[in-house]
Amino acid sequence: MPVGGLVPGATDDAADLVVRNARIHTGDPRRPAAEALAVRAGVITAVGDDKDVAPHIGPATRVVDALGRRTVPGLNDSHLHVVRGGLSYVLELRWDGVPTLRQGLAMLREQAARTPKGQWVRVVGGWSAEQFAERRLPTVGELNAAAPDTPVFVLHLYQSAVLNRAALKAAGHTRDTPDPKGGQIVRGRGGEPTGMLLAAPSALILYSTLAKAPALEDPDRKTSTRHFLRELNRFGLTSAIDAAGGFQNFPDDYGTITELAEAGQLSLRIAYHLFPQTPGQELADLARWIETARPEDGDAWLRLNGAGENLTWAAADFENFTQPRPQLTEDYEVEFEKAVRLLMENGWGFRLHATYDETIRRDLAVFEKLAAEGLFPAGNRWLFDHAETVSTGSLDRVAALGGAMSVQNRLSFQGEAFVRRYGSGAAADAPPIRAMLDRGLTVGAGTDATRVSTYNPWIALHWLVTGRTVGDLVLRPPHNRLDRSTALAMFTTAGAALTGEADVKGVLRPGYYGDLAVLSEDYFTVPEPEIAHIESVLTVVGGRIVHAAAEYEGLDEELPPVSPDWSPVAHFGGYQATDRTSLPGLPCWSGPSGRSGLSGARQAELLGQAAAESERHRRWRARRGLAPETGSPAFDPCFSL
Numbered sequence: 001m002p003v004g005g006l007v008p009g010a011t012d013d014a015a016d017l018v019v020r021n022a023r024i025h026t027g028d029p030r031r032p033a034a035e036a037l038a039v040r041a042g043v044i045t046a047v048g049d050d051k052d053v054a055p056h057i058g059p060a061t062r063v064v065d066a067l068g069r070r071t072v073p074g075l076n077d078s079h080l081h082v083v084r085g086g087l088s089y090v091l092e093l094r095w096d097g098v099p100t101l102r103q104g105l106a107m108l109r110e111q112a113a114r115t116p117k118g119q120w121v122r123v124v125g126g127w128s129a130e131q132f133a134e135r136r137l138p139t140v141g142e143l144n145a146a147a148p149d150t151p152v153f154v155l156h157l158y159q160s161a162v163l164n165r166a167a168l169k170a171a172g173h174t175r176d177t178p179d180p181k182g183g184q185i186v187r188g189r190g191g192e193p194t195g196m197l198l199a200a201p202s203a204l205i206l207y208s209t210l211a212k213a214p215a216l217e218d219p220d221r222k223t224s225t226r227h228f229l230r231e232l233n234r235f236g237l238t239s240a241i242d243a244a245g246g247f248q249n250f251p252d253d254y255g256t257i258t259e260l261a262e263a264g265q266l267s268l269r270i271a272y273h274l275f276p277q278t279p280g281q282e283l284a285d286l287a288r289w290i291e292t293a294r295p296e297d298g299d300a301w302l303r304l305n306g307a308g309e310n311l312t313w314a315a316a317d318f319e320n321f322t323q324p325r326p327q328l329t330e331d332y333e334v335e336f337e338k339a340v341r342l343l344m345e346n347g348w349g350f351r352l353h354a355t356y357d358e359t360i361r362r363d364l365a366v367f368e369k370l371a372a373e374g375l376f377p378a379g380n381r382w383l384f385d386h387a388e389t390v391s392t393g394s395l396d397r398v399a400a401l402g403g404a405m406s407v408q409n410r411l412s413f414q415g416e417a418f419v420r421r422y423g424s425g426a427a428a429d430a431p432p433i434r435a436m437l438d439r440g441l442t443v444g445a446g447t448d449a450t451r452v453s454t455y456n457p458w459i460a461l462h463w464l465v466t467g468r469t470v471g472d473l474v475l476r477p478p479h480n481r482l483d484r485s486t487a488l489a490m491f492t493t494a495g496a497a498l499t500g501e502a503d504v505k506g507v508l509r510p511g512y513y514g515d516l517a518v519l520s521e522d523y524f525t526v527p528e529p530e531i532a533h534i535e536s537v538l539t540v541v542g543g544r545i546v547h548a549a550a551e552y553e554g555l556d557e558e559l560p561p562v563s564p565d566w567s568p569v570a571h572f573g574g575y576q577a578t579d580r581t582s583l584p585g586l587p588c589w590s591g592p593s594g595r596s597g598l599s600g601a602r603q604a605e606l607l608g609q610a611a612a613e614s615e616r617h618r619r620w621r622a623r624r625g626l627a628p629e630t631g632s633p634a635f636d637p638c639f640s641l
Contacts, residue, residue, distance in 0.1 A: 008057050008058050008059045008061065013040060014040070014057065014058025014059070014060065014061050015040045015045060015046075015053070015056040015061050016041070016061065016062065016543045017039045017061070017062050017063075017064065017540065017543045017545070018036065018037070018039075018053050018057055018061055018062070018064065019037055019064050019071065019516070019518070019538075019540070020035065020036040020050060020053065020065060020066065021035065021036070021065045021066050021067060021068060022034075022035060022036065022037075022066030022068070022071040023035070023066075023068060023069065023071065023522070024036075024037065024047070024071045024072075025070065025072050025073075025485075025488070025523075025524070026047060026507055026508040026509065027072070027073045027489065027492055027493060027506065027507035027508060028508065028509045030509075031047060031048075031509075034047045034049065034508070035048070035049045035050065036048060036049055036050055036052065036053045037508060037514075038053045038056040038057075038061075039540070039542075039543035040056070040543070042300075042513060042514055042542035042543050042544075043512065043513060043514060043542075043543075044509060044511065044513070045510055046510060047508055047509060047510060062545075064518075064538065064545075064552070064555075066518050067551065069519060069520075069537065070521070070522040070524065071508075071516055071517065071518045071519070072236070072492070072516065073492045073505075073506060073507055073508050073515065073516060074236060074237065074239060074492070074513075074515030074516055074517055074539065074540070074541060075236045075237045075239075075457050075491045075492065075517065076237070076238065076239035076241070076444075076491055076492055076495030076496060076506065077232075077237055077239075077240040077445075077446045077447055077449075077455070077491070077495070078240075078241045078406045078444030078445060078446040078491075078494065078498055079243045079351075079406050079408050079444070079446030079447065079448050080232075080240040080447055080448070080449055080455065081242065081243060081244075081248070081451070082228070082229075082232070082240045082242050082257075082268070082270060083242045083244075083248060083253060083256075083257050083270070083272060084245055084247070084248045084253065084450075085228055085449065085450040085455070086221075086224055086225030086226075086228040086256065086257065087215070087216065087224060087225065087253065087256060088122075088124070088215070088224065089225070089227060089228035089574075090216070090220070090223065090228075090562050090563070090564070090567040090568075090569045090570070091119075091122060091213075091216065091224070091567065091568070092122055092123070092450075092568060093107060093108060093111050093121055093122065093123050093568040093572065094123075094126055094127075094568070094569075094574050095107075095123050095126060095127035095576075096126035096127055096454040096455070096456065096574065096575040097131075097456070097575045097576040097577060098127065098131070098132075098576045099131065099132070099133060100133045100134060101133075101134045101138060102134070104123075104127075104132070105138060105142055105146055107568075108138075108147065108152065108154075109146040109147070110571075111568050111571070111572075112146060112147035112150040112152065114566045114571070115150050115566055116566060117150075119150075119151075119213075119214055119566075120150070120151040120152065120153055120167065120170065120213040120214065121150055121151070121153070121568075122152075122153045122154075122155075122210065122213055123152075123154040123155065124153075124450065124451060125155055125449065125450045125451035125452055125454075126449065126452075126453065126454035126455065126575075127156075127413075127454070128156070128157060128412075128413040128414070128469075128470055128471065129156065130413070130415075130469060130470060130473070131413075131470040135471070137154075137156055137160075137162060138154060139162070140162060140163070140164065140165075140194060140195035140196065143162060143195070144165050147164055147166065148165075149166055150164075150166055151163075151164065151166040151167035151169075151170040151171075152164040153167050153171075153209065153210060153213065155206055155210065155451065157320075157414055157417075157452050158199055158319055158320045158452055159198070159199055159320055159322050159417070160196060160197060160199065160206070161196075161206045161209065161210075162195060162196060162197075163195045163196075163197065163209070164195060165195070167195075168193050170212065170213075171212045172212070173193045174192075174193070175187070175191040175192050175193070177193070179205075180202075180204060180205050180208070181202070181204075182199070182201060182202030182204060182205070183197065183198065183199060183200055183202055183203075183204060183205025183206070184198040184200045184205070185197060185205070186198060197209060199318070199320045199323070200320075200323055201318045201320040201323035201326050202320075202326075203318065203320065204246075207246055207247055207451075218256070220563050220564065222256055222259065222265075223559075223560050223561075223562065223563050225256050225257060225260060226260065226559055226560070227559060227562055227569060229267045229268045229546075230267060230547060230556075230559060231455070231574040231575070232268055232455060233267050233268065233536070233539040233541070233547035234536060234539070234547050234549070234574075234575075235455075235456050235457055235534075235536060235575075236457070236517030236535070236536035236539055237268060237455075237457060237539075238268065238269060238517070238539065238540075238541045238546075239268065239269040239270075239495060239505065239515065240268055240269070240271075241270075241271045241272075241273070241406075241499060242270055242271065242272040242273060243273055243275075243308070243309045243351065243385065244272070244274060244275030244308065244309060246275075246277070247277070248275060249277055250274050250275075250289070254272065257270065257302065258302065261301050261302040266302065267541055267544070267546035267557070268541065268546075269301050269302075269513075269515070269541065270302050270303075271302075271303050271499040271501075272302070272303075272304060272305060273304075273305055273306055273307060273308050273350075273351060274286075274289050275307070275308060275309060275310050276310065276311070276312070276313075279313040282311065282312045282335070282339060283335065283338055283339060283342065286307060286311070286339060286342055286343065286348075287342060289307075290342070290343075290346045290348060294347065295347070295348055295349055296500060300504075300513065300542070303499070305349070305381075305498075305499050306343075306348050306380075306381065306382075307339075307343055307348055307349075307350040307351075308351035308353070308385075309351050309353040309385050310352075310353055311339040311340065311343075311350060312332065312335045312336050312339050314328065314329055314332035314335060314336070315328065315332045315333075315336045315359070315363065316353055317353075317354060317355050317356050317358075317359045318355065319355040319386065319388070319410060319414075319452075321417040321418045321421055321422075322417050322420075324421075325355075325356050325358065328359065328362075333362060333366050336363070336366055337366045337369070337370070340366060340367065340370060340376070341370060343380070344370060344375050344376055344377070344378045344380060345378075347378075347380060348380060349377075349380035349381035349382050350380075350382050351382070351384075352382070352384050352385060353385050353386060354384050354385065354386060354387060354390075355387070356388070356389050357387075357389045357390050357391045357394055360384060360387060360390050361391075361394055363384075364394060364398070367401055368397070368401070371401060376401065377401060381404070381500060382402075382403050382404070383403055383404035383405055383406055383442075383498060384398065384403065384404075384405055384406070385405075385406045385408070386406075386407070386408060386410065386431070386448075387407065387431045388410070388411065388418070388431045389422075389426065389430060389431075390431060390432065392432065392435050395439055395441065396439065398439075399439045399441055403441070404441055404442040404443070404444070404497070405431075405436050405441050405442070405443045406443070406444040406445070406446055406498065407433055407443060407444075407445060407446075407490075408445070408446045408447055408448040408453065408460070409448075409459060409460035409464070410448055410452055410453055411427070411430060411469065411475055412453060412459055412460065412463045412468075412470050413452060413453055413469070413470060415427060415469035415471075415473055415475045416469065416471060416473055418430060419473070419475070424475075427475045427476070428475065428476055428480060429476075429480055430475070430476075433464070433480060433482065434479060434480050434481075437486070442494050442497045442498065443490055443494055444491075444494040444495045444497070444498045445457075445460060445461075445464065445491050445494065445495075446460070446495075447459070447460050456532075457491060458531055458532055458533070458534045458535070459532050460491075461491065461523075462529075462531040462532040464481070464487040465481060465483075465484055465487050465528060466528045466529075466531070467480065467481045484523060484531075485524075488523065492506045492507070493506035493507060494506075513541075514540060514541075515541050515542065516539075516540050517539050517540070518536060518538035518539075518552075519534055519535070519536055519537070520536070520549075520550070521533070533577070535549070536549075537549045537550040538552045538555070545557070
């Protein structure tokens with residue numbers, strides 16, 4: 001179509017898509033800024049201004065006016081549990097971005113009313129008590145009141161879960177149920193479970209209980225995964241590295257994503273890892289996989305990237321910062337070395353979960369032993385994930401062995417717990433990102449969603465730039481914060497390097513994939529608090545428009561309706577953007593009229609919410625004789641007691 005003097009020509013190599021009138025941050029040092037680009041057959045063919053893309057416009061070219069918006073390379077989450085998350089996305093009530101517990105409980109109450117018998121209401125990850133105005137978890141009593149008969153499971157980080165009475169019954173937890181190793185079922189005076197489950201320090205008790213909830217069947221698993229990928233596209237994600245994880249079995253749980261790839265229905269490029277699930281069987285699983293597949297098998301949409309994030313269960317530490325650092329067995333290196341040796345001998349790279357420097361030092365000793373034999377890294381890509389307390393000495397050893405790092409914003413959600421246990425001094429360098437970059441290490445960034453952090457990458461970028469938690473606690477001082485360009489590169493070029501694709505994606509350059517995001521706000525100029533509220537209004541993967549909002553609504557590909565129809569996602573959506581004016585089905589809640597910390601209206605609303613919560617607490621105390629009966633009358637019809 002003719003736009004601003006751009007007249008279609010009869011070219012043989014016409015672009016499928018042209019984006020113009022944009023403020024493009026290309027990520028390419030050779031041409032860092034541009035105004036327009038063209039994509040043909042999934043690949044960028046021109047980057048520049050209108051005159052550069054004009055020869056690529058044909059009669060069938062879709063020309064999109066970016067209206068002067070900031071445009072960036074598509075984001076790449078280097079540590080996201082996307083395969084597992086997609087299989088259950090439509091079953092989960094998301095508290096991601098919800099500003100008050102009051103709102104979360106109202107959502108939960110409404111969802112319980114529509115959830116059919118036999119199904120659970122589950123709140124699984126993406127939130128922290130610190131994000132709420134009330135700064136606390138829901139109580140068992142509140143869950144019982146909100147859902148007397150429907151099982152409710154609320155997971156809080158890797159720390160705990162709160163279950164109502166119906167969920168305890170559905171999960172089979174009774175006074176005779178023993179505590180699993182590394183976990184605790186909190187009990188009352190009579191020995192009956194109260195509804196609180198604690199990771200002490202292992203989260204296995206939390207995940208094994210959640211696994212008792214009903215799962216989706218095909219084709220709902222495909223629909224759920226497609227909607228989850230669209231939700232990721234909403235924030236400008238075009239690629240992700242799946243880190244595997246517990247209760248993610250290969251090949252069974254990978255079948256849905258594979259079938260979608262075969263049908264051309266993925267809207268996100270995925271490089272996946274394989275994670276042995278059964279303690280004592282890890283070497284056998286790795287050997288079997290090595291016989292059937294090789295890293296980089298696949299295509300531009302779905303490819304194998306190696307093993308991990310666990311290789312052997314005994315070598316894995318935990319990241320529950322409310323508990324002391326776990327003491328790993330003295331001899332885990334024996335089996336761990338066999339696993340690494342097997343991978344190196346067969347050309348498999350890996351990623352390795354390691355929270356603490358004590359674990360990292362022991363792992364590095366194994367790698368150095370193999371390196372002395374000329375077996376490590378043998379040209380294979382390898383990296384450490386997380387590494388909150390890694391030392392500079394260990395980073396020197398990683399660099400010497402040709403390793404890389406991938407960091408996640410887990411402390412956005414667990415920062416307060418980390419400070420309480422280790423102090424603000426330790427939190428200032430958790431993890432020491434600047435020290436990693438200063439050593440020339442490739443450092444990818446990710447979220448570790450969905451069971452702890454939210455999948456919204458802009459929360460992670462906000463943490464990288466500001467050093468603040470979702471509760472607004474400053475963790476990292478200026479020396480360990482990043483400028484915006486460096487932080488963005490960790491979500492673009494670094495992620496591409498971790499999958500061996502640095503020559504085809506991560507920057508906007510001719511010959512690279514046509515993966516980009518047109519942003520709702522200019523990431524490079526908005527005030528720092530606003531970074532967390534950015535979304536994409538147009539996300540393009542391989543020249544396909546996979547998400548469209550604002551002026552572009554309706555340009556993206558149509559998805560099948562959310563199924564089942566009682567799904568929380570069908571009614572509330574996913575991430576709860578804090579600038580919404582209302583939520584469907586919540587007539588008693590008036591959503592934020594502005595963004596956090598930026599307006600008097602928002603401040604007044606938070607004060608009103610705090611006042612409502614204060615009145616509820618006063619009345620609770622009065623009923624128990626802990627406060628006088630007199631007081632201001634209740635004014636919140638949503639919480640008549």
